[in-house]
Amino acid sequence: xxxxxxxxxxxxxxxxxxxxxxxxxxxxxxxxxxxxDKDNRRVAIERYANPRGDIIVxxxxxxxxVESKSGDFxxxxxxxxxxxxxxxTGYSSQAFDxxxxxxxxxxxxxGNDDRLFFRSTLDMITGKRKQGGxxxxxxxxxxxxxxxDGLKSRGGKGAVVAxxxxxxxxxxxxxxxxxxPSSFAGNSTDVDSKNWTKLQKKNNPADPMLNRALRExxxxxxTFKVVTAxxxxxxxxxxxxxxxxxxxxxxxxxxxTRELKNEGSIPCKNATMRVALQxxxxxxxxxxxxxxxxxxxxxxAKKFGFDSEQFTPVRSNASQxxxxxxQSQTALSSIGQYNTxxxxxxxxxxxxxxANDGKLMKPYMVDxxxxxxxxxxxxxxxxxxxxxxxxxxxxxxxxxxxxVKDGTGKNAQIGGGVTVGxxxxxxxxxxxxxxxxxxxxxxxxxxxxxSSPVAVAVVIEDExxxxxxxxxxxxxxxxxxxxxxxxxxxxxxx
Amino acid sequence: MSSTSNTPTHHTSxxxxxxxxxxRNTELALLIFAVAIPVFAYANVGLALNDAVPAxxxxxxxxxxxxxGIAHLVVRKFAPYADPLxxxxxxxxxxxxxxxxWRLDQSRLLQSIGVAGGKATNQLIYTAMGIGLFVAVLFFLxxxxxxxxxxxxxxxxxxxxxxLPLVPGLGADVYGAKIWISVGSFTIQPGEFAKIVLAIFFxxxxxxxxxxxxxxxxxxxxxxxxxxRDLGPILVVWAISILILVFETDLGTSLLFFGMFVIMLxxxxxxxxxxxxxxLMSAAGAVGVxxxxxHIQVRVQAWLDPMHEYVLSRTPGVTGVHSDQLQQALWAFGxxxxxxxxxxxxxxxxIRFAANSDFILATFGEELxxxxxxxxxxxxxLIVERGVRTALAARDPFGKLLAIGLxxxxxxxxxxxxxxxxxxxxxxxxxxxxxxxxxxxxxxNWALIGILxxxxxxxxxxxxTPAANPDAEMTQVVRxx
Numbered sequence: 001x002x003x004x005x006x007x008x009x010x011x012x013x014x015x016x017x018x019x020x021x022x023x024x025x026x027x028x029x030x031x032x033x034x035x036x037d038k039d040n041r042r043v044a045i046e047r048y049a050n051p052r053g054d055i056i057v058x059x060x061x062x063x064x065x066v067e068s069k070s071g072d073f074x075x076x077x078x079x080x081x082x083x084x085x086x087x088x089t090g091y092s093s094q095a096f097d098x099x100x101x102x103x104x105x106x107x108x109x110x111g112n113d114d115r116l117f118f119r120s121t122l123d124m125i126t127g128k129r130k131q132g133g134x135x136x137x138x139x140x141x142x143x144x145x146x147x148x149d150g151l152k153s154r155g156g157k158g159a160v161v162a163x164x165x166x167x168x169x170x171x172x173x174x175x176x177x178x179x180x181p182s183s184f185a186g187n188s189t190d191v192d193s194k195n196w197t198k199l200q201k202k203n204n205p206a207d208p209m210l211n212r213a214l215r216e217x218x219x220x221x222x223t224f225k226v227v228t229a230x231x232x233x234x235x236x237x238x239x240x241x242x243x244x245x246x247x248x249x250x251x252x253x254x255x256x257t258r259e260l261k262n263e264g265s266i267p268c269k270n271a272t273m274r275v276a277l278q279x280x281x282x283x284x285x286x287x288x289x290x291x292x293x294x295x296x297x298x299x300x301a302k303k304f305g306f307d308s309e310q311f312t313p314v315r316s317n318a319s320q321x322x323x324x325x326x327q328s329q330t331a332l333s334s335i336g337q338y339n340t341x342x343x344x345x346x347x348x349x350x351x352x353x354x355a356n357d358g359k360l361m362k363p364y365m366v367d368x369x370x371x372x373x374x375x376x377x378x379x380x381x382x383x384x385x386x387x388x389x390x391x392x393x394x395x396x397x398x399x400x401x402x403x404v405k406d407g408t409g410k411n412a413q414i415g416g417g418v419t420v421g422x423x424x425x426x427x428x429x430x431x432x433x434x435x436x437x438x439x440x441x442x443x444x445x446x447x448x449x450x451s452s453p454v455a456v457a458v459v460i461e462d463e464x465x466x467x468x469x470x471x472x473x474x475x476x477x478x479x480x481x482x483x484x485x486x487x488x489x490x491x492x493x494x
Numbered sequence: 495m496s497s498t499s500n501t502p503t504h505h506t507s508x509x510x511x512x513x514x515x516x517x518r519n520t521e522l523a524l525l526i527f528a529v530a531i532p533v534f535a536y537a538n539v540g541l542a543l544n545d546a547v548p549a550x551x552x553x554x555x556x557x558x559x560x561x562x563g564i565a566h567l568v569v570r571k572f573a574p575y576a577d578p579l580x581x582x583x584x585x586x587x588x589x590x591x592x593x594x595x596w597r598l599d600q601s602r603l604l605q606s607i608g609v610a611g612g613k614a615t616n617q618l619i620y621t622a623m624g625i626g627l628f629v630a631v632l633f634f635l636x637x638x639x640x641x642x643x644x645x646x647x648x649x650x651x652x653x654x655x656x657x658l659p660l661v662p663g664l665g666a667d668v669y670g671a672k673i674w675i676s677v678g679s680f681t682i683q684p685g686e687f688a689k690i691v692l693a694i695f696f697x698x699x700x701x702x703x704x705x706x707x708x709x710x711x712x713x714x715x716x717x718x719x720x721x722x723r724d725l726g727p728i729l730v731v732w733a734i735s736i737l738i739l740v741f742e743t744d745l746g747t748s749l750l751f752f753g754m755f756v757i758m759l760x761x762x763x764x765x766x767x768x769x770x771x772x773x774l775m776s777a778a779g780a781v782g783v784x785x786x787x788x789h790i791q792v793r794v795q796a797w798l799d800p801m802h803e804y805v806l807s808r809t810p811g812v813t814g815v816h817s818d819q820l821q822q823a824l825w826a827f828g829x830x831x832x833x834x835x836x837x838x839x840x841x842x843x844x845i846r847f848a849a850n851s852d853f854i855l856a857t858f859g860e861e862l863x864x865x866x867x868x869x870x871x872x873x874x875x876l877i878v879e880r881g882v883r884t885a886l887a888a889r890d891p892f893g894k895l896l897a898i899g900l901x902x903x904x905x906x907x908x909x910x911x912x913x914x915x916x917x918x919x920x921x922x923x924x925x926x927x928x929x930x931x932x933x934x935x936x937x938x939n940w941a942l943i944g945i946l947x948x949x950x951x952x953x954x955x956x957x958x959t960p961a962a963n964p965d966a967e968m969t970q971v972v973r974x975x
Contacts, residue, residue: 027864034828
């Protein structure tokens, strides 16, 4: 009987061997794939096991972490003044993933980023708790507050973007209506899921979770005339702000029988570019666009950043200036109508490039990534393009300063040695222009020492306002002024 | 009692007086480790979870130590020549199981669904009852051949045990498998006991019939085909296994009993043809039943694509039994990696139901890693190996058959459960011997170890010293060493 017994012994050995092989397959070969599987709840448990790093503005965190009492996720994200900062931070929710800075810098904030590997390993060895790194932003708290409060008191929808022209730092990034990312940071079906559902566009027509500053494109209206003026100067069509232009009135768009109208009776016939910008003459800039043609206009618009997405690092939608248009379409596009559409960030970039003597800096909002106050990575200002020569930029500056001094942008005047250059815009939209127009204002401020600390773009879509009341100068310029003042105050202490 | 007491005084030793060393001191030394390792593990869990040595450490250590000590003393007294490894190995597994159960008791999630909380105390009581049965086996069963007398009673008893879960009002359907009975507040898995009783019946029956089964056969294509009337018994056992599969919807139990029978049949007759027949019949049976039994089909699908089952279990509006347990167990194993997270630092509670019973191996996998699971599997392997060795050493065919039947069943059970939890084979509702939470399993397996120890004692016990006979001097067998 011993021969079959030995064979059974071998058989039992094979059974154990099969288990050992299977276990090696599971716990060695497939271990990493299983451990990091997105559906493996341990990934999420580990993710929320330690307080998340913070997003910093002006040295103070605008985020926090709170220990939750129930469930297996230990720490939950909190936000200070969530609605105001939501366009900057995005959200980080246990149930609904994360967005924007919270998503892009998730590795740093959780402490799992490869760049933190050495430090966190060192911490582990020395017995310290694992911690997340911080994201230090370029934003300016006072400017952001001025922007958000301005939009909020207006009550409609709108967005504000402020940049530092010399570096491209984003100083303010506000969108209204907004949402509080704290309200759905957890994973409870009673509270967080309900709040999340309420904020979705299909349940909330105001779409509070849309980041209008980066992700919505509006027809820029007359503010686009700054780009058209830049194209005229750069292409040598006109070399001075104060030379009369070749601008008949009335002007019929080439290839059509349609006259391009101005708003009211304003002195546009053969007006200088300065006067044309001051009164916002559609005929002058429409004709410049038609004369230069689609290709030259498009080339100039692209230098300002049109037709490409921007990464701040949060993605911004591409603004649009079309290709393949005939002369009349180009004329309409050159006054910010037809297919032309721009994000508030894009128009802030236009003002910023003019203020920075023609040099466009790449906009960014993350200044530094830190771990334990040690810098991990720092963003250096980067030149994106040169849409204008310094000389032409200065001509355009003087034109925009006239707009604020004597023209449609008087509401943005600051005084006290601060010169403001700007441009208003009122863009029509809707079927047969029936919907309320968008009120635009773009501007920059220049100090007495010649430096430009801030450029702003404000857009308001005000459904409650009277159609006639909406003009960039009336609704948007006061907000731009407050934002610029807030920046100047933090820069100069006055 | 020690080996020296049997050493003859004259220079050459006869076969009867070789005096195999009793190895009881080896057993004692190993037992100290088998108790100390779980005690350290227990302290480790407490330190990891609460930063403090658990308050129950002393009581737990003393409890396990006391039980192991009693078992050891009983072996020393009633089975002095028994295999020295079986008791320490079983104690080690039992102790580690207690630690894992206590560790899962601390999980808020498992407490909230009623799976954990105070289970370790229960398991310690079950362990005490198991050791009690172990002691009773050694005390009352002075010679395993006594069991031969109960061959047909065993058959009846095993049939009753197997059919109990089908009795209306007694059987309990737990998540599709009907292998429990509930008596008052207790649930019992009669299958665990049936395993032992059936082994006794098979051993007794095959010992009598082995010659008829082995010799009366025709040769066909290299195989010895049994006569039609000799096919009877295997057909009956097969039919019973199929019935278990159909009515109790438990693939594991069915496979275990049929596999045990085929192993014992093969050992009894030394005819490979029985293995071939056995494999064919079990394959036909399993496939046949799976073709119409939805519970088995679900298990097979879950095995083939555990992730799909996980998704289904989470999709609102999907009906039917879909469990994410297997996928959760696989994640637990994977997350443990090579060295594991350490005691108390894993999240195997995510398996939820049966985390501390059928799926307890996943907790070991996550917290002790590949290294820990390999060690545990090798401990199981060693138990089986000692069982097979006992069968080899046994001097009587009944003892051989019983020992190989019990060890073979033990090996099959470990394979079926561990293989199921690790996704090697479809999952079945059985428990890891000694590790898993559950009274029936612990008590029955201690009885199994008791019987193996009894057989090994008989096998290794020196034959009585022959009377001094000058003739014997001429025919003595001289062994080196």
